Amino acid sequence: MSEKHIQRSYDPASQKMIKKAESDNVKIAWDRYDAMQPQCGFGELGLCCKVCNMGPCRIDPFGEGPQEGVCGATKDTIVARNLTRMIAAGSAAHSDHGRDIAHTLLLAARGQTHDYKLKDTEKLKKVALLYGIDINGKSIEKIGEELGEKCLSEFGQQEGELKMTKRAPAKRLALWRKLGIVPRGIDREVVEIMHRTTMGVDNDYKNIINHGMRTALADGWGGSMIATELSDILFGSPKPIRATVNLGVLKEDQVNIVVHGHEPTLSDVVQQAAKDPELVALAKKYGAKGINLAGMCCTANEILMRHGIPSAGNFLQQELAILTGAVELMMVDVQCVMPALSVAANCFHTKLVTTSPKCKFPGVEHVEFKEERALEIARNIIRMGVENFKNRAKERIEIPKEIRGLVAGFTTENTFHILGGKYRATFRPLNDAIISGRLRGAAGVVGCNNPNIRQDWAHVSMVKELIKHDVLVVQTGCSAIACAKEGLLTPESAFKLAGRGLQEICQAVGIPPVLHVGSCVDNSRILIILSQVIKEGGLGEDLSDIPVAAAAPEWMSEKAVAIGFYAVASGVYTIFGTPQPVLGSENVTNYIAAELENIVGGKFAFEADPIRAAQMMIKHIDKKREALKLPPLMYEREPVRMTNND
Amino acid sequence: MTKDLLKKKKTKDIKIYCDITKCVGCRSCEIACAVEHSKSKDIFSAIKEKALPKKRVKAENINNKIISLHCQHCEDAPCIKACMSGALSKDEKTGATLQDKDKCVGCWMCVMSCPFGAIVQDVENHIAVKCDLCPDREDFACVAACPTGALFVGTKEEFEKKVKKK
Numbered sequence: 135m136s137e138k139h140i141q142r143s144y145d146p147a148s149q150k151m152i153k154k155a156e157s158d159n160v161k162i163a164w165d166r167y168d169a170m171q172p173q174c175g176f177g178e179l180g181l182c183c184k185v186c187n188m189g190p191c192r193i194d195p196f197g198e199g200p201q202e203g204v205c206g207a208t209k210d211t212i213v214a215r216n217l218t219r220m221i222a223a224g225s226a227a228h229s230d231h232g233r234d235i236a237h238t239l240l241l242a243a244r245g246q247t248h249d250y251k252l253k254d255t256e257k258l259k260k261v262a263l264l265y266g267i268d269i270n271g272k273s274i275e276k277i278g279e280e281l282g283e284k285c286l287s288e289f290g291q292q293e294g295e296l297k298m299t300k301r302a303p304a305k306r307l308a309l310w311r312k313l314g315i316v317p318r319g320i321d322r323e324v325v326e327i328m329h330r331t332t333m334g335v336d337n338d339y340k341n342i343i344n345h346g347m348r349t350a351l352a353d354g355w356g357g358s359m360i361a362t363e364l365s366d367i368l369f370g371s372p373k374p375i376r377a378t379v380n381l382g383v384l385k386e387d388q389v390n391i392v393v394h395g396h397e398p399t400l401s402d403v404v405q406q407a408a409k410d411p412e413l414v415a416l417a418k419k420y421g422a423k424g425i426n427l428a429g430m431c432c433t434a435n436e437i438l439m440r441h442g443i444p445s446a447g448n449f450l451q452q453e454l455a456i457l458t459g460a461v462e463l464m465m466v467d468v469q470c471v472m473p474a475l476s477v478a479a480n481c482f483h484t485k486l487v488t489t490s491p492k493c494k495f496p497g498v499e500h501v502e503f504k505e506e507r508a509l510e511i512a513r514n515i516i517r518m519g520v521e522n523f524k525n526r527a528k529e530r531i532e533i534p535k536e537i538r539g540l541v542a543g544f545t546t547e548n549t550f551h552i553l554g555g556k557y558r559a560t561f562r563p564l565n566d567a568i569i570s571g572r573l574r575g576a577a578g579v580v581g582c583n584n585p586n587i588r589q590d591w592a593h594v595s596m597v598k599e600l601i602k603h604d605v606l607v608v609q610t611g612c613s614a615i616a617c618a619k620e621g622l623l624t625p626e627s628a629f630k631l632a633g634r635g636l637q638e639i640c641q642a643v644g645i646p647p648v649l650h651v652g653s654c655v656d657n658s659r660i661l662i663i664l665s666q667v668i669k670e671g672g673l674g675e676d677l678s679d680i681p682v683a684a685a686a687p688e689w690m691s692e693k694a695v696a697i698g699f700y701a702v703a704s705g706v707y708t709i710f711g712t713p714q715p716v717l718g719s720e721n722v723t724n725y726i727a728a729e730l731e732n733i734v735g736g737k738f739a740f741e742a743d744p745i746r747a748a749q750m751m752i753k754h755i756d757k758k759r760e761a762l763k764l765p766p767l768m769y770e771r772e773p774v775r776m777t778n779n780d
Numbered sequence: 781m782t783k784d785l786l787k788k789k790k791t792k793d794i795k796i797y798c799d800i801t802k803c804v805g806c807r808s809c810e811i812a813c814a815v816e817h818s819k820s821k822d823i824f825s826a827i828k829e830k831a832l833p834k835k836r837v838k839a840e841n842i843n844n845k846i847i848s849l850h851c852q853h854c855e856d857a858p859c860i861k862a863c864m865s866g867a868l869s870k871d872e873k874t875g876a877t878l879q880d881k882d883k884c885v886g887c888w889m890c891v892m893s894c895p896f897g898a899i900v901q902d903v904e905n906h907i908a909v910k911c912d913l914c915p916d917r918e919d920f921a922c923v924a925a926c927p928t929g930a931l932f933v934g935t936k937e938e939f940e941k942k943v944k945k946k
Contacts, residue, residue, distance in 0.1 A: 172925050175811035175823050192807060195827040196814045196835065199807075717824050 138164075143450070143589035145619050147381040147536035151454035154532055160481045162453045163472065167585035179718030180213040186333035195718055207337060213719035214339035215331040217695070218346035220714075222327035224696025225349050227469055228655050229289065229320045229357025230492075231397055235364045236285040238399050238505050242368060243278030249403050249508035252278045253370040257547070261363050265297050278367070285360050291319030296356045298363075302661075303668040305676040306705065310351070313733070315344060315703065317352030324349055339722050347703035347734065354700030359658035365436070369402045372439035372543035372652065374552070374645075379618040381451065382537030383444035384460050388426040389417045391519045392446055392455055394475075395467035396653065398436035400489055400503050400512065401429065404465070405441050407512035413520060420523045425516065430455060431470050432611055432653035439543045439652050447619070448590075448612035449690075450583040453478045459530040463519030467503070468493045470582070470691065483525040487515055540623035542614070542650040546662045552643055561670035563643065568681060569672050571768040572635035574604040575755035578660050578701070580613045581686030581694050584712070590616035592687035592711055592744040597622055599748035601647045604633035604767060605755065608663070611654040613688070622648045634769040657697050660684075661704060674762055678705025678735025681758040683751035687711040687744050698738065702726070705735035707754045709747045713740035789913065789920075792875040796920060797939040798848045802930035805839045805846040812925030813837045813850075816914055834902050836911045837922050848922065848931060851898040851911035853877045859890035859899060859910075867908075876913055884908055 139152040142164045155162045176182040176192045183203050184190040191203030193212060202208050207215075242250040252258055255274050262269050262277045265284045269277050288296055295316045299307060310316045317323050327349050330336040336345075366372070384390045391408065393401045407413065408427040417425050427444075429437050430452055434445035446455050449470055455461055456478040464479065465487045476495045479486040488494050489503040489511075501515055544552075553563045567573040577600050583589050593616035597607050601622075609617060621627040625646040629637060632647040640647050651659045664677050673680050684701050686694050689710055701708045716722045731737040741747040811823065818826035818833035826833055837850035857877050860868045867883035868890060870876075886906035891899045900909045914920050923931040932939055 172808070172812060174806065174808055174927070175815070176807070178823060179827065195811070195823075196832045198832075198835065199810075713824065717827065720828075 141588060142585070144591035144594060145380070145536070145589060145616075147447070147534035147619070148451055148454055148589055150532070150534045151381065151451075151457045154457050155454070158457065158481065158530075160453075160457060160478060161474075162457075162478070163450055163474065164585045166474070176718075178715060180216045180715035180722075181209055181718035183207060183212040183215065185215065185331065188333075193718065205333060209719045210339040210721045211337040211342070213716050213722045214342040217714060217716055217722065218327050218342050218349070219331055220692040220695040221346040221350050221699050222324045224691065224693040225320075225353035225357065226324050227693050228353050228361065228696065229324070231468070231655055232320075232357040232359075232361035232364070233286065233289055234397055234399060235361050235368065236282055236289075239278060239364045239368055240282030240286065241505050243275050243282055245275065247506045247508060250368055250399075250505065252367055254367050257363065257371055258367045261367065264300065282364075285364065288356065288360070289320045290322075292322060293318055296320070296352060298355045298359045299351070301665050302355065302704070303665055303676055306678075309676070309734070310703075313344065315348040315351060317348055317356055320352045320356045323352040339719070340725060343722070343725060347699055350696050350699035351703050353696045354658055354661055354704065358655040359661070361655040362652070362658045365398050366545070369398055369436075369440050371547060372545055373548055374541055375439070375442045375543040376539060376541055377438050377442040378444045379447070379538050379540055379615060380536045381446055381455060381458060381534045383426075383428050383446055384455065384458055384533050385423075385426045386460060386531060386533055387423045389420075389422045389424070389520050389523045390426050390428065390461045391516060392428050392430050392461050392464040393433045393437070394430035394452055394464055395471055395490075395493075396432045396436075396469040396655075397467050397490075398433070398440075399505060399508070400465070400467055401433045401437045402440070403508040403512040404516065405437050405443055407509060407516050410513060410516070413513065413516055416517065417520045417523065420520060422520070422523050425520065428455075430464075432655075433467065435542075435611065435614065435650075435653040435656070439650070442542075445615055445618070448583055448615035450585065450589045456482055456484045458533045459483075459527060460533050462522040462526070463487060463515065465489055465515055466493065469693070482530065483522060483527060485518060485522050487518065489515070536619070538619055538621050538624075540618040540621075540650065541625065541646055542618075542623065544608075544645070544649040544651050546659050546666060549649070549663065552645055561666050565667060565670045565672050567635075567639050569764060571765045572604070573606055573639055574633075574635070574752065574767055575681030575683075575759065576606040576608060577682060577751055577755075578608050578610075578657070578684040578706075579617075579687070580610045580654070580657055580684070580697065581689040582612050582691050583616070584688045584690040586712055587688050587742065589688075590619060592742075593617055594620045594622065596685060596687050596744035596748045597648055598631055599745050600751065601628065601632045601636055603748075603752050604635040604769070605752065606636060606639070607648045608651050608660055609648060610650070610652050610656050610660075613686070614650045616688075617648055618650065622646075623650055635767065654693060654697065657701075661700075664704070664706075676705060676735065679758065679762060681755040681762070681764075683707045683709070683754045685709040685711075685747055685751060687747060702730060702736035702738060703734050707731075707736055707739070707751070709739045709741055709750060711740075711742050711744070711747070714738070789874070789918070792873070793935050794875075794933060795853065795936070795939075796850065796923060797932045797934070799930045799932060799943060800845045800847050801943075802928045803839070803846045803848055804928055804930075805841065806927065807839045808925040808927055809837045809848045809922035809931060810835045810839060812921040816917065816921035821916075831904065834900060834909045836898075836900060836909055838898075848926070849896055849898060850922065851877060851894075852896055853911075853913075858893040858895065862889040862893040864889060877910070879908070879910055879912065881907055
């Protein structure tokens with residue numbers, strides 16, 4: 135463990151590339167993280183306020199210096215304002231993604247683009263009904279158009295409730311109504327956070343955070359859910375599919391194109407364009423054996439789930455992919471795209487291309503993506519990559535051998551089918567497994583990578599601990615990729631690590647103990663799965679009754695804060711690895727990590743040790759089992775021992 | 781770097797200087813100093829300690845110039861002269877102005893006599909608190925925390941050379 139590259143990452147492929155970065159003298163995220171130490175204490179504690187020009191103001195956490203800002207804002211107000219602004223940014227990101235998908239659906243339905251079709255018509259009808267659209271006698275296109283319009287109008291909606299919130303159990307919806315946190319419109323809630331937290335408005339920390347929850351719900355049960363559902367309609371609902379993961383998916387003898395970012399609109403046509411015989415022939419002309427497409431981050435998850443396109447890795451591997459020297463082109467859209475990519479790309483022949491008007495890099499070629507001419511633009515970008523093949527410096531290529539198989543593509547709908555059988559689609563077997571004690575419960579392990587914790591290590595350690603104790607794990611985003619690299623997403627290798635009860639379930643229905651349900655907007659799938667579990671009966675009446683827990687052990691993005699808050703506001707106990715920037719206020723910390731449980735049923739905990747965090751989740755699941763008066767576990771291996779007092 | 785500092789730390793004439801053209805008043809030095817003088821030496825735990833740790837450095841605005849100010853370990857230290865209990869003394873080898881906490885009676889004469897205002901009153905424990913040059917670490921917490929490199933460790937000549945270079 136003494137060597138730097140081993141300390142930095144758990145993943146052997148990443149370790150090799152971190153070493154290469156050192157010898158090639160390319161500065162990567164970990165180096166920048168080291169250079170940034172020690173990080174600002176005021177920022178870490180959430181105690182710096184810069185919302186107005188009387189500031190910046192900082193509250194002295196040691197009590198000697200100022201205890202209030204120039205306006206009189208206390209540490210509680212400042213911490214709560216900063217935190218909710220993170221929720222606003224995270225919700226805005228997911229929801230703007232959802233808006234783009236809704237826009238594409240509308241274009242496709244109106245025939246204004248021929249590169250997208252309404253693929254999952256069954257889901258289209260289902261979601262249209264939810265939105266109160268009369269589907270009788272209407273063409274698919276007409277239904278699609280009406281649904282696109284309705285979804286888009288929810289972004290600017292001023293009054294009423296978001297339609298998707300109706301999918302939550304009745305008791306939950308009633309609670310949200312009682313608390314006044316049912317989201318009215320998606321954009322409205324985000325805007326209201328910015329208003330409330332500006333100079334001289336809301337300074338009651340509880341009131342601020344409650345609105346933060348409302349906004350987060352507008353993300354989880356609004357923007358993100360629209361993104362997931364409409365993506366399924368447009369690009370087809372995922373089905374369980376085998377694929378490969380890690381930097382070893384890059385091929386030495388082919389043109390390697392990496393798509394990085396979040397939205398599936400571009401990547402979905404890119405995977406079509408990469409098969410274009412004319413482009414493949416061109417690649418061969420330049421001496422390559424073909425065109426190899428690979429994903430990165432959540433764009434990877436979108437095309438992995440739907441087309442089985444291999445994933446080159448997760449968040450902290452974006453620079454490492456370029457360091458292999460074998461990537462001809464990396465195209466990026468939005469979110470989690472490091473500005474440093476242009477520096478890394480300049481050190482190699484790799485061509486970096488930006489595609490979204492919302493995300494440009496100075497000095498980097500921008501090929502603007504338009505849904506109306508999607509395929510044509512995708513072809514052009516791939517051609518740029520193919521033509522760059524000749525510029526490779528062969529002597530600088532080093533592709534790690536690491537590659538793993540995985541199964542992805544699980545959704546609410548097909549988990550139905552898998553669990554209940556094709557003709558008797560039902561959540562009954564899942565509920566029964568939990569009720570009988572074969573399964574302890576379920577956990578969502580999601581989130582990012584962060585150089586402040588050894589890459590992938592927290593995800594992998596936590597998931598192993600959970601499945602060992604008969605907890606079924608569902609995953610999204612970079613966390614899913616981390617566990618896929620460890621082989622936890624295949625029935626074969628994860629099977630051995632699972633507890634006996636979980637093994638029996640996996641064997642009976644043929645699923646791995648760790649289910650990959652998609653990208654980070656697809657965390658909304660987990661909300662639907664939980665709602666279905668309640669609907670099926672036997673596990674309580676509200677989402678907060680179910681023996682489940684969630685975690686983001688390596689989080690870094692503001693989006694993670696938004697996700698965390700919609701999970702908590704939906705009644706789920708949620709653990710973050712490193713703390714949110716709230717510890718500067720004891721009151722805010724206590725509110726979100728304790729008091730919220732009595733209000734919304736869910737609460738936060740912060741625990742950097744993944745094993746201990748997993749044990750806390752298990753303890754919480756056991757508490758919920760006890761409240762439901764469920765029998766003890768069928769095969770309790772050993773009592774879960776906490777390392778010290780909780 | 782750390783080894784150099786260690787060597788430097790034990791040498792006479794070595795001081796922590798603040799380049800006022802680089803200090804932005806972020807108070808990172810203050811936070812780092814308080815954390816270094818806490819029991820846990822971890823910011824998240826330090827703010828919860830029963831006796832909150834005291835910082836011995838202060839980012840101040842003096843005539844529109846921001847400076848991170850702490851004990852200068854004066855050669856002819858007025859605080860030592862003013863100390864009636866013998867709590868303050870000079871380490872002849874390193875030139876550091878040292879304090880024996882057990883001897884301090886909290887008369888605040890040092891606080892009054894310090895021309896830099898660098899000695900702090902710890903009212904709860906009724907003793908004076910000052911820069912002790914971080915005895916628990918090889919380097920200096922404030923210097924390590926300075927994000928702009930305004931805080932500098934070296935001799936007077938080295939510092940002058942560095943400032944003149946610009």
